[in-house]
Amino acid sequence: MNKIITVLPGDGIGPEVIKAAQKxxxxxxxxxxxxxxxxxxxxxxxxxxEEGTPLPQETIDLCKKSDGVLLGAVGGPKWDxxxxxxxxERGLLGIRKALELYANLRPVTAxxxxxxxxxxxxxxxxxxxxxxxxxxTGGLYFGQPQERRQENDGESVVDxxxxxxxxxxxxxxxxxxxxxxxxxxxxxxxKANVLESSRVWREIAIAVxxxxxxxxxxxxxxxxxxxxxxxxPKQFDVVVTENMFGxxxxxxxxxxxGSLGMLPSASINGNGPGLYEPIHGSAPDIAGKNLANxxxxxxxxxxxxxxxFLMQEEADAVETAVSKVLExxxxxxxxxxxxxxxxxxxxxxxxxxxxI
Amino acid sequence: MNKIITVLPGDGIGPEVIKAAQKxxxxxxxxxxxxxxxxxxxxxxxxxxEEGTPLPQETIDLCKKSDGVLLGAVGGPKWDxxxxxxxxERGLLGIRKALELYANLRPVTAxxxxxxxxxxxxxxxxxxxxxxxxxxTGGLYFGQPQERRQENDGESVVDxxxxxxxxxxxxxxxxxxxxxxxxxxxxxxxKANVLESSRVWREIAIAVxxxxxxxxxxxxxxxxxxxxxxxxPKQFDVVVTENMFGxxxxxxxxxxxGSLGMLPSASINGNGPGLYEPIHGSAPDIAGKNLANxxxxxxxxxxxxxxxFLMQEEADAVETAVSKVLExxxxxxxxxxxxxxxxxxxxxxxxxxxxI
Ligand SMILES: CC(C)[C@H](C(=O)O)[C@@H](O)C(=O)O
Ligand SMILES: CC(C)[C@H](C(=O)O)[C@@H](O)C(=O)O
Numbered sequence: 001m002n003k004i005i006t007v008l009p010g011d012g013i014g015p016e017v018i019k020a021a022q023k024x025x026x027x028x029x030x031x032x033x034x035x036x037x038x039x040x041x042x043x044x045x046x047x048x049x050e051e052g053t054p055l056p057q058e059t060i061d062l063c064k065k066s067d068g069v070l071l072g073a074v075g076g077p078k079w080d081x082x083x084x085x086x087x088x089e090r091g092l093l094g095i096r097k098a099l100e101l102y103a104n105l106r107p108v109t110a111x112x113x114x115x116x117x118x119x120x121x122x123x124x125x126x127x128x129x130x131x132x133x134x135x136x137t138g139g140l141y142f143g144q145p146q147e148r149r150q151e152n153d154g155e156s157v158v159d160x161x162x163x164x165x166x167x168x169x170x171x172x173x174x175x176x177x178x179x180x181x182x183x184x185x186x187x188x189x190x191k192a193n194v195l196e197s198s199r200v201w202r203e204i205a206i207a208v209x210x211x212x213x214x215x216x217x218x219x220x221x222x223x224x225x226x227x228x229x230x231x232x233p234k235q236f237d238v239v240v241t242e243n244m245f246g247x248x249x250x251x252x253x254x255x256x257x258g259s260l261g262m263l264p265s266a267s268i269n270g271n272g273p274g275l276y277e278p279i280h281g282s283a284p285d286i287a288g289k290n291l292a293n294x295x296x297x298x299x300x301x302x303x304x305x306x307x308x309f310l311m312q313e314e315a316d317a318v319e320t321a322v323s324k325v326l327e328x329x330x331x332x333x334x335x336x337x338x339x340x341x342x343x344x345x346x347x348x349x350x351x352x353x354x355x356i
Numbered sequence: 357m358n359k360i361i362t363v364l365p366g367d368g369i370g371p372e373v374i375k376a377a378q379k380x381x382x383x384x385x386x387x388x389x390x391x392x393x394x395x396x397x398x399x400x401x402x403x404x405x406e407e408g409t410p411l412p413q414e415t416i417d418l419c420k421k422s423d424g425v426l427l428g429a430v431g432g433p434k435w436d437x438x439x440x441x442x443x444x445e446r447g448l449l450g451i452r453k454a455l456e457l458y459a460n461l462r463p464v465t466a467x468x469x470x471x472x473x474x475x476x477x478x479x480x481x482x483x484x485x486x487x488x489x490x491x492x493t494g495g496l497y498f499g500q501p502q503e504r505r506q507e508n509d510g511e512s513v514v515d516x517x518x519x520x521x522x523x524x525x526x527x528x529x530x531x532x533x534x535x536x537x538x539x540x541x542x543x544x545x546x547k548a549n550v551l552e553s554s555r556v557w558r559e560i561a562i563a564v565x566x567x568x569x570x571x572x573x574x575x576x577x578x579x580x581x582x583x584x585x586x587x588x589p590k591q592f593d594v595v596v597t598e599n600m601f602g603x604x605x606x607x608x609x610x611x612x613x614g615s616l617g618m619l620p621s622a623s624i625n626g627n628g629p630g631l632y633e634p635i636h637g638s639a640p641d642i643a644g645k646n647l648a649n650x651x652x653x654x655x656x657x658x659x660x661x662x663x664x665f666l667m668q669e670e671a672d673a674v675e676t677a678v679s680k681v682l683e684x685x686x687x688x689x690x691x692x693x694x695x696x697x698x699x700x701x702x703x704x705x706x707x708x709x710x711x712i
Contacts, residue, residue, distance in 0.1 A: 089549050119586055124475040140517065146552045151520075157556040159517040161496065164510055191600070193445050196502045200513040226608035230475055230586065244547070248604055252582035 002035045006066040011045040012282025013292035014072020020294035020349040021301045027353045028314050044074025044088035054091030060098045068308040069275040073282035096136050101267035103174045104134040106250040110257050113326045118258035130236040134246025135171040138163050141243050168204045175240035176212040185216045189225045189241035261293030261334040264300035266307050274308045276300040290344040293332040321355035358391045362422040367401040368638025369648035370428025376650035376705040377657045383709045384670050400430025400444035410447030416454045424664040425631040429638035452492050457623035459530045460490040462606040466613050469682045474614035486592040490602025491527040494519050497599050517553050524560045531596035532568040541572045541593035545581045617649030617690040620656035622663050630664045632656040646700040649688040677711035
């Protein structure tokens with residue numbers, strides 16, 4: 001197949017891990033007789049520096065023309081003092097909205113050979129395999145009004161948690177679809193004892209469930225979910241929740257395995273191109289040093305293959321290669337234990353390629 | 357001193373642990389020559405059953421007349437199907453608002469003798485001693501509008517995160533005051549890269565900090581805080597955050613030690629009576645069986661003595677007694693390891709009293 005991939009290296013270690021990911025994509029193309037064409041575009045700090053905005057219109061246009069988008073990372077201390085609308089992360093929020101990427105998929109898998117990296121006990125995380133499905137284009141992040149007010153009795157400030165019901169329905173449906181391909185359990189997380197939006201969320205979850213009688217549905221309050229993730233993460237298969245709750249819970253969950261450098265993510269929309277990125281951020285302290293762990297980005301490539309190109313076999317090949325490389329004992333600095341030899345970004349990428 | 361304490365046993369194990377706490381209070385009164393008078397009142401499910409509302413006006417009146425309020429727990433399956441405004445937890449939200457209990461103090465301490473109860477590794481939690489200071493009467497919990505809407509293009513729903521600036525200021529000030537009595541570090545948690553209320557929060561934190569130059573202030577994004585609590589909880593001293601974030605993070609933090617049955621809480625207001633309660637909830641499955649762990653409620657008594665009655669010595673005596681009892685190996689069922697003898701609620705209470 002022919003596929004067009006827009007590549008957004010971004011800031012910090014972004015360019016290095018994106019280069020690694022492209023090598024892996026090239027190998028997949030060769031092995032499985034596909035043709036991948038890359039379009040390069042700017043986002044985040046590098047876009048601010050060169051174009052004066054974290055999300056140039058040209059970037060949006062290129063993304064829309066492509067079959068999938070691969071992002072490195074955005075941000076860094078250089079841009080931390082700029083005003084809010086000019087910050088690198090505005091580029092991220094903007095591209096999510098522009099491509100209507102309403103579903104953020106955050107899988108957390110405990111790799112057998114990395115169990116010791118966790119601050120949790122081995123027996124608690126061994127076998128963890130969950131996916132947080134976070135609503136990504138609604139809720140508190142985008143609701144209006146969002147403003148400061150001058151009232152008679154003093155100043156105040158407001159943000160708005162707003163959802164159209166169809167936005168809730170489509171993300172919950174997405175979660176059920178994903179659960180069908182996994183262990184068939186959906187945990188819908190809300191705060192229905194306090195929030196009206198959560199009560200609507202829960203009603204819609206129950207209604208959508210009627211279309212998926214083969215999948216188990218459970219409801220959990222967000223505070224309890226934050227506890228249960230630590231108490232017994234193995235109980236979860238697919239967790240679906242609103243944008244702000246999902247931001248918090250997915251980062252909490254990502255720390256369970258202890259190796260952020262391993263975790264991919266996908267932000268998708270039923271129709272258009274999806275966006276794939278490692279969750280680790282731009283790590284400015286090690287940028288440009290060939291030290292970054294490329295595996296999270298390589299696993300994001302696997303998600304791109306699986307969810308946007310429907311290339312299951314190819315995705316499996318990439319994921320299996322990563323597992324084999326880890327089992328063989330290869331490590332980048334962030335996941336190496338004392339005494340283990342440490343590979344560079346490029347060496348690690350080569351190892352993965354050898355195993356595809 | 358003479359003090360009036362309103363006692364709200366509530367539901368489930370509430371009455372048992374409150375009875376235990378009162379015995380401890382009686383002992384303190386005797387030892388230190390105080391006089392504590394108890395007023396009994398109803399809240400939660402029991403109030404719904406007997407008065408038709410989770411928070412009778414009489415309960416509010418009695419609480420307002422007293423020097424401190426001690427609450428057991430509210431809720432249970434019996435009332436789970438009632439409409440929202442008639443649920444037991446409405447009683448809790450109502451009393452917080454009625455007494456303007458804007459500061460929720462949630463200490464998390466890793467007791468040396470209970471380290472194994474955690475799902476986290478011993479070396480990660482040994483020495484943890486943090487306090488989450490959660491804003492309790494504003495934000496998403498109480499902001500208006502909170503409603504369902506019928507719009508031209510379909511249904512929608514809205515909740516509102518609203519703060520008056522003075523509400524933000526007083527909770528942050530509270531956190532600095534508490535930090536001064538501890539290790540002099542405040543971590544202010546927000547989502548300033550997305551929310552306007554968080555940007556105001558951060559500005560106010562910086563402004564208030566000017567009055568506390570002896571205390572260190574750090575800002576942390578809420579998603580990062582959710583990670584850091586698992587990665588390295590020892591880095592925290594006082595954490596201050598808004599209502600919804602605080603609900604999630606304080607429950608996450610409470611799971612670090614692995615023993616919910618040990619954790620007290622205080623909800624206070626600069627002037628009026630504070631409300632003290634264990635965080636463990638009503639545990640309907642073991643209610644009435646003399647099995648509940650009374651220590652969280654007894655430690656809540658210590659907070660009552662400390663924060664509402666300013667009886668430092670008395671509070672220390674209670675906390676020290678609890679530590680000694682644990683060190684001596686006494687356990688209720690929830691914190692016993694295999695093979696350890698298990699005490700009943702009443703036996704555990706006796707042990708604490710013996711050590712005061
Ligand atoms: C950078 C920030 C705006 C973003 C978010 O909160 O969505 C990030 O935390 C994430 O989860 O991708
Ligand atoms: C019962 C519920 C409304 C309450 C809250 O969310 O505040 C509880 O979770 C708590 O933290 O005390």
